[in-house]
Amino acid sequence: MDLLRFITAGSVDDGKSTLIGRLLYDSKSILADQLEALEKQTKNKDAGEIDLALLTDGLRAEREQGITIDVAYRYFSTPKRKFIIADAPGHVQYTRNMITGASNASLIIILVDARNGVAEQTRRHSIIASLLKIPHVVVAINKMDLVEYSQDVYNNIVIDYAEVARQLGLEQVTYIPLSALKGDNIVEKSEAIDWYDGPSLLELLENVETKQDTNFSDARFQVQLVIRPQTDELHDYRGYAGRVTSGVYRKGDAVTILPAGITSTISKLEAGGEERDEVFAPQSVTIHLADDIDISRGDTIVHSSNQPAVQNELDVLLCWMDEKPLQPGNKYYLQHNNRLVKAVVRQVDYRLDVNTLQQLPVEGGVKLNEVVKATIKTASPLAFDAYAKLPSNGSGILIDETSNSTVAAVLYQ
Amino acid sequence: MDQYQLDYLAQLEAESIYILREVAAQFEKPALLFSGGKDSITLVHLARKAFAPGKIPFPLVHIDTGHNFPEALAYRDQLAKDVQATLVVRKVEDTIREKKLTEPKGKFASRNWLQTHTLLDTIEEFGFDACIGGARRDEEKARAKERIFSVRDEFGQWNPKLQRPELWSIYNGRIHKGENVRVFPISNWTELDVWNYIRKEKIELPSIYFAHEREVISFEGQLVAVSDFIRIDEGDVVERKQVRYRTVGDMTCTAAVESAAATLDEVIDEITATRISERGETRIDDRVTEAAMEDRKKNGYF
Numbered sequence: 001m002d003l004l005r006f007i008t009a010g011s012v013d014d015g016k017s018t019l020i021g022r023l024l025y026d027s028k029s030i031l032a033d034q035l036e037a038l039e040k041q042t043k044n045k046d047a048g049e050i051d052l053a054l055l056t057d058g059l060r061a062e063r064e065q066g067i068t069i070d071v072a073y074r075y076f077s078t079p080k081r082k083f084i085i086a087d088a089p090g091h092v093q094y095t096r097n098m099i100t101g102a103s104n105a106s107l108i109i110i111l112v113d114a115r116n117g118v119a120e121q122t123r124r125h126s127i128i129a130s131l132l133k134i135p136h137v138v139v140a141i142n143k144m145d146l147v148e149y150s151q152d153v154y155n156n157i158v159i160d161y162a163e164v165a166r167q168l169g170l171e172q173v174t175y176i177p178l179s180a181l182k183g184d185n186i187v188e189k190s191e192a193i194d195w196y197d198g199p200s201l202l203e204l205l206e207n208v209e210t211k212q213d214t215n216f217s218d219a220r221f222q223v224q225l226v227i228r229p230q231t232d233e234l235h236d237y238r239g240y241a242g243r244v245t246s247g248v249y250r251k252g253d254a255v256t257i258l259p260a261g262i263t264s265t266i267s268k269l270e271a272g273g274e275e276r277d278e279v280f281a282p283q284s285v286t287i288h289l290a291d292d293i294d295i296s297r298g299d300t301i302v303h304s305s306n307q308p309a310v311q312n313e314l315d316v317l318l319c320w321m322d323e324k325p326l327q328p329g330n331k332y333y334l335q336h337n338n339r340l341v342k343a344v345v346r347q348v349d350y351r352l353d354v355n356t357l358q359q360l361p362v363e364g365g366v367k368l369n370e371v372v373k374a375t376i377k378t379a380s381p382l383a384f385d386a387y388a389k390l391p392s393n394g395s396g397i398l399i400d401e402t403s404n405s406t407v408a409a410v411l412y413q
Numbered sequence: 414m415d416q417y418q419l420d421y422l423a424q425l426e427a428e429s430i431y432i433l434r435e436v437a438a439q440f441e442k443p444a445l446l447f448s449g450g451k452d453s454i455t456l457v458h459l460a461r462k463a464f465a466p467g468k469i470p471f472p473l474v475h476i477d478t479g480h481n482f483p484e485a486l487a488y489r490d491q492l493a494k495d496v497q498a499t500l501v502v503r504k505v506e507d508t509i510r511e512k513k514l515t516e517p518k519g520k521f522a523s524r525n526w527l528q529t530h531t532l533l534d535t536i537e538e539f540g541f542d543a544c545i546g547g548a549r550r551d552e553e554k555a556r557a558k559e560r561i562f563s564v565r566d567e568f569g570q571w572n573p574k575l576q577r578p579e580l581w582s583i584y585n586g587r588i589h590k591g592e593n594v595r596v597f598p599i600s601n602w603t604e605l606d607v608w609n610y611i612r613k614e615k616i617e618l619p620s621i622y623f624a625h626e627r628e629v630i631s632f633e634g635q636l637v638a639v640s641d642f643i644r645i646d647e648g649d650v651v652e653r654k655q656v657r658y659r660t661v662g663d664m665t666c667t668a669a670v671e672s673a674a675a676t677l678d679e680v681i682d683e684i685t686a687t688r689i690s691e692r693g694e695t696r697i698d699d700r701v702t703e704a705a706m707e708d709r710k711k712n713g714y715f
Binding site: 001002003070071072073074075077081082084096097099100103104211214216224225227228229234237241242243245248270272273280281282283284297321333335336337338391392395396397399404405406409 | 417418419420421423424425426427428430431434435437438461462463464465466467468550551557558573576577578579580581582583585587588589600601603605606
């Protein structure tokens with residue numbers, strides 16, 4: 001059994017909450033007492049069936065206003081897979097939340113209202129999927145019951161979206177006509193949509209191939225902390241603890257420690273306290289080196305034959321996430337996985353319209369939810385890859401020095 | 414590439430170990446909040462793996478309501494000895510006396526809410542800047558929205574509207590003096606994941622998780638153990654039943670489940686088949702209002 005993390009993009013109006021509610025309900029992940037609480041709440045509203053959307057509204061303010069403010073995580077499993085859903089709001093003022101939810105997803109479900117077709121927000125969600133390189137895109141054409149399950153409506157939306165996918169370079173796109181409210185093509189294949197011969201949504205989620213999503217060719221590892229027990233029996237023990245974010249490491253590999261550029265050899269590998277001959281992504285491991293070198297948190301250990309860039313000037317895309325606007329010239333901390341360095345945003349080149357991909361001039365500061373192309377200079381060099389090539393070593397966050405808030409997602413170009 | 418496939422439990426484990434190591438690296442004085450329940454036992458097991466062959470680099474802290482299951486306390490002491498960890502115990506009883514707090518009254522007067530006072534005092538006493546807890550997002554609606562690194566102000570309060578975005582596997586643990594961070598390394602695990610992991614790793618649990626005989630009374634469909642901490646009224650019928658616990662907390666607000674499951678396999682089979690959630694079946698304190706957990710968190714609770 002393996003694990004699939006996915007995000008659902010869409011707003012309440014598209015039936016996103018109903019879709020998730022339906023997935024949980026029809027896959028029997030909702031238990032009797034949770035259902036009872038739901039029925040109790042539904043009674044106060046319109047009569048009729050229970051309101052599945054209520055299942056996913058977490059906080060009191062959200063329930064009162066009938067909206068989703070923040071990313072919520074939901075869990076369900078089938079005998080084939082465990083699923084983690086990042087349930088993120090879809091309106092433009094919540095782009096920040098969507099990027100947060102999308103950052104760990106390997107699949108995105110983009111909800112399209114069959115009555116409206118490809119809309120502005122469909123484009124925006126697709127642009128975010130392409131910026132963040134989410135490997136799999138599922139276009140869920142919802143509310144088919146409201147267009148009389150028309151194959152023509154479906155076909156036209158597929159044609160329209162294919163053009164969006166082409167422009168954005170989205171490769172693995174799957175289309176499913178469904179009705180979250182009626183349960184058509186969610187878990188069971190729909191009888192009303194007999195002209196569609198693809199899988200139901202759950203069948204697709206269970207079977208989508210994820211092996212290629214992890215890069216096993218470019219090995220990257222950052223030191224989280226140095227383990228030195230310094231007891232009598234472990235006097236000389238010195239292990240570098242961290243996570244293999246991509247690739248494979250083997251005992252005897254010739255490695256280089258970055259940014260210093262010192263070389264050594266892997267003398268021992270451990271995972272969970274046990275010795276291993278090889279370790280691979282995404283394991284948490286401990287690496288030992290043949291030479292006594294001064295290594296600390298944030299240093300990167302890579303194969304000498306396959307190294308990332310080491311620079312202190314970076315071209316980046318910034319997704320701004322703070323109420324306080326970005327002022328070019330301001331100093332921040334840049335956290336690149338386990339490495340924290342001081343950084344200054346030197347120059348902001350242009351703003352990317354997340355609805356159209358147009359490059360627009362930046363006037364004044366960069367505001368919440370805006371995506372810009374910028375140049376960052378760091379106080380010491382960073383060992384990084386381009387996000388497009390290796391997201392796990394191509395991303396960082398900016399932290400405000402004074403408020404300590406996370407103010408931006410950083411994607412290295 | 415089949416050889417490089419991690420099953421879901423191994424993936425969850427790798428993520429949790431990564432988070433625990435981030436805590437050790439980013440904070441000066443972390444602590445692991447240990448309740449004696451299966452989730453915190455799992456955390457200790459993960460921490461052992463994260464820092465092996467070294468010791469766990471932070472103390473285990475137990476906020477003791479005084480209403481514990483004796484089996485859980487015995488287990489706690491033995492575990493701390495086995496992993497050679499420092500055990501810090503602070504009693505709610507003492508806080509009540511020193512601060513002249515009013516104890517809730519009633520049939521199942523629970524000190525669960527008062528725990529927060531003792532917890533905040535303990536954080537201040539030791540200067541803990543990070544407290545690791547075993548909460549999971551599948552437990553409850555408010556938890557589903559909380560970050561893995563959850564920043565609390567100097568009153569321990571959670572502000573759901575001011576949460577930091579948490580991107581990729583990058584955890585921002587920077588805080589101001591006086592603030593602290595609650596860290597939830599098993600956020601992405603479900604109840605069943607924890608049980609399956611316990612089976613896979615052969616983790617030992619306190620005996621009360623398995624079927625045993627116990628005197629209980631039935632209250633609104635839930636079985637509550639007879640102890641000195643609850644009030645037996647005239648109408649109550651004390652019965653001897655075969656039960657097990659699905660969660661282990663305060664004796665006054667944790668209900669038992671009627672069961673004959675005596676082994677881990679049998680317990681997992683029963684939990685897989687059950688149609689009632691963990692909190693719904695066993696927690697009396699969450700049933701008060703729809704937003705009970707959200708309110709407690711805003712006041713400094715876990």
